[in-house]
Amino acid sequence: MQSIVRSTFGSGTGPDHLLVNAMLLNIALIIFGWRRYRDLTKEIAERRKAEETARKLAETDPLTECLNRRSMERTTNELRRVSNDYGQAVAFVMIDLDNFKQVNDMNGHGIGDRVLTSLAEQLRQCLPGGTPLARLGGDEFAFAISYDPSNPARVDDIVSKLFESVCGGIDLDGTTIHCTMSIGIASDHSSQSRNDAITDGEKLMHRADIAMYQAKKSGKNRHFWFQSTVENELRFRNELEAGIRRGVRNGEFVPYYEQQIDLDSGELVGFEMLARWNTPDMGVVNPEIFIPIAEEIGVIGELSEQLMVQAFDDAKEWDPKLTLSVNISPVQMRDRWFSQRLLKLLFEHNFPAQRLEIEITETCLHENIGLVRSMISSLRNQGVKVSLDDFGTGYASLSQLRTLPFDRIKIDRSFVRELNYRDSSKIVDAIVSLGNGLEMPITAEGIENEAILETLRRMGQLKGQGYLYGHPEPAVRVIERLRGQGRLSKAGENRNDSGAVTDELADQRRA
Template sequence: MSLRTFKTVIALVIGGFLIAAIYISVLVVQRQGALRQISVYNPAWEASQAASEFVRLEHRLSEFERPGSGVDKDEVALRYDILIGRVKMLNEGDFHALLRREPEHQANLQRLETALEAMEPLIQNLEQPGSVQKVIDSLKPFDGSLAQIASTVLIYGSEIVQQDQHELIRLHWVFSAIAASLILIGVVLILLLNRHNRLLGRAHEELHVLAHQDALTGLPNRVVLRSEVEQALTRLKPNGRTLAVSYLDLDHFKDVNDSFGHETGDELLKAVAERLRACIPASEGQVRNLISRFGGDEFAILQTGIRRPEECAALASRIVEALREPFSVNGQELFIGTSIGIALAQKNVTPSQILKHADMALYHAKADGRGTFRFFEPDMDEQLQARRALEVDLRKAMSNGEFELFYQPQINIQKNEIGGFEALLRWHHPERGFVPPAEFIPVIEDTGLISPLGDWIIEQACKEAATWPGEMHVAVNLSPIQFRNRGLVQSVSNALASSGLSPQRLELEITESVLLQDNEMTVSTLHQLRRLGVRIAMDDFGTGYSSLSYLRSFPFDKIKIDQSFVREMSQRADCLAIVQSVANLGSSLGMPTVAEGIETEDQLRQVQAAGCTDAQGYYFGRPKPARELVHTLAALRHKVQVA
């Protein structure tokens, strides 16, 4: 071979290397672009989730007005909030850019977001007739739109992946045709392909993790828990070891979010997850524990290999104690706690049933006062159904005008006259008649109905008291939940203005639990009410832990002594001493003291001797509607004697 030919061959080889290098460079750039496009799986997942939430919202709306469905306003509002959040995400960022070649989909997304924002007032007032149908009608034009968008994005991602695969195949055949002198290029290509495969493998692993792991806490999610429960149930043997599912719900977590923001709430959830990992070992003998996060402030634990319920109780006690300790988050010392529901696997139980049983047990643990745990019992299902039926009836009761205020007299025993009346809520159920307040008041507070109903109570009490003679006052009890409503002061102001009642004649009664929830904000609200001219009374004085300290933080106008002390004055010297001490305290602070629960003449004489200024109880008459009230003590006594 001549030098000229050799040089030509070398030049061809070098040229081939250069062409191959350039070609590889082009393909690598294209490959990286394709990998970036593969990330479309995440927008596709977001779109599919939005489509699912759309269907869930329509389903909850359809079930809302069906009696016994179990779907309440809060659940519909939750689905609405999730859907509108999903749609906002789809209208922003990378996902919006993916749909540039589909202007129709872009326009549909924007119209859907606008429609959802417009229906917010309807969602907040679902109990009003026709609201549900209006929301459903507003959603109908968008049926299937989100599913079509998800399909479009998924197809687009599939096209990108397929094109990338074709490029790889073409690369393989080009290098197969190159001579032995270009083997090095094949080696480089193999190395590049190997690297790319590792990246793809890592991407698939990350996708798997995202699908099975809670992004905030790193704990397994509900998908993993359900799968593990299903597998564990299939492995159970008769008379062998069993399994249990425990649901955890953080107590007062909403207060943290409301007071310090969702960022602090997220950090608190991370801290809770770490503390759960620390106090729950992966295994204890033959017992295996799996911790998962269900979402929000809910966690779940799967225990397998259990022989006795006591093993579950021991773990639950440990968790309750661990989460009772304070958390330090973003420079704040936070106190929460947890309630736990435990369900043991019964014969032929399904995964859905055992999870439902744990949820029912959790509900009863919270109803027992929180910070405790309960095992599932068969009658809990019946109780839950009865509770849900009561909730449905209560929501109808407001719109049907089934509530009425009764009034119990408060007697000024120094002046021997009626000083005013305390307003008490009563419910006339169309089928059950009068429902005891102890049965429906907690449900009203749990469902959030207390806020609109509380506004009605204040308005109605002021309106009826405005017709009473003289300076008789009306006392209205305030729930702790009403203090979370920033419109409380305005509601009281409106009630006074519309009724024409003098502010000094309205007396608002609060318990120590009101001051416990957020002392600074609550005391500020109390001062705003005081500036309106309203009087503030501390109810059930002496039953809490800090009643005396609260008298320092806010100058109350009146102290009400809890009836538990009055009832046992004759039998217990300590109760009599407490009543005397509170009466003396009130006298030294210039505050009237009301003894509650007076039922006999002997009790009346005792509280008079103790120094109480006012009295209230069945001795003076049971609560009556406004139309049956008398306004002089002589007429009241005559009415009691006749009755």
């Protein structure tokens, strides 16, 4: 630098060019290093910000900024660890909006999102500070809170505040959206001590979900504490569902037959087919247990068709004058192709349509009466008879009875049983008179003793069935009964071993 200064003022020789270049290179490296340090510092800050954003997105719900399901489970486990160390219990509370789909359908998903955001804010205001709040998905929220095991009423008080906050509706730009909630509560402590069955937050969340399901089942807009009996019921229900699906695949459902009698002559005129489930571990199960579940899980159509195929084959061996009645589920009547499938089964199994009578309940008339009328007409045009089952227990109107082409009315057994008591025949009298006026034959169910039989005989020409004539029987017993009466078809008379079924099939059906 001194040489440069002296050279500048003309009092010395010029600087060494090598040293000058080295100096300039050092200066350039210092400037480059400083700029690189500044860029790296900025890059690290941006990366930390991105990582924080990613962490937040991974742990929170972007719409409501509540915790999500994964982070809520971890947070609940941490809360349990700390609370249990101090002898406190932890309650996990699950909240589900009732009928939230209607809010979306009527107002749009944008309004639905605003309802969820507003609800999350109301929940925060009602909960004690620091309470972890999560949106588990859809319209489900949850929070976890510690409390004194001897004072669970504190949790009830908080839940009551939530109901009070939401019951007035959610105001959005002058429009009030009314919502109700179903709330389930599960605790990691019993009334006496810590519940060792609760091993983690996931189990606690599962039990709260079960309790919330029970709250909905009990009428919605209420809260329900978890009870082990409800969990056992759900477990049994799941086992039944799996068993029904397996039973349909394995052909475990078999038809039983109940006699139908002409009350005046006492002559056997037909049979009603009733479903039974012949399970390997529970024995024979009545339809009151499995039919509603089969309807809910969507296998009732396949199950019913399997039974009808068996019944058609069985009835071919009876006297051709005997009719076969089959109950049809309201779920099947929602299928617009049901009548075509039934007629196809009749054709494939060569069973005369004139011998078949299907029974539908009044429930079918209120779901799609136009479709029901079309299917009834289609079946009757091919010779199938259609009766209205359990008449009097639903909401069938006189106009529907007059306009729908029914062939028969069946009086529900609950009315027939009342004939055991004096002056209790007015309803049955009215139904019989209605049938006579509409020119519809009547069948009375639930005839259990001679007194009921005599009362019904005085009312007119009726057909009846009930335990007075015997309990429902498997096919092999029916064959034995008809052989004794000489009322088998030629096919039935020509069976091997004088009509006996194979030992294996006989044992199965007798079971």
